[in-house]
Amino acid sequence: MEADNAFHCCATCIHFRVEKTSGGVTYRCSRLTYETRPDYRFQCWTPTERVKRLMETRQQQNRRE
Numbered sequence: 151m152e153a154d155n156a157f158h159c160c161a162t163c164i165h166f167r168v169e170k171t172s173g174g175v176t177y178r179c180s181r182l183t184y185e186t187r188p189d190y191r192f193q194c195w196t197p198t199e200r201v202k203r204l205m206e207t208r209q210q211q212n213r214r215e
Contacts, residue, residue, distance in 0.1 A: 159189050159191055160187065162195075165179050166178075166179065167180050
């Protein structure tokens with residue numbers, strides 16, 4: 151993926167998990183087992199199918215311009 155990909159963040163990754171507990175909400179990467187935030191970025195990012203489609207649509211629109 152390109153360095154300034156607008157879609158690249160933990161919240162759009164297949165490994166991103168939201169954990170709700172009595173103490174509040176935490177975000178975790180199920181692959182790395184790290185606590186994370188939705189806007190963080192890691193090199194291991196794997197976009198969800200929905201995000202892949204959005205990226206393809208954006209790429210096609212940019213080609214037309």
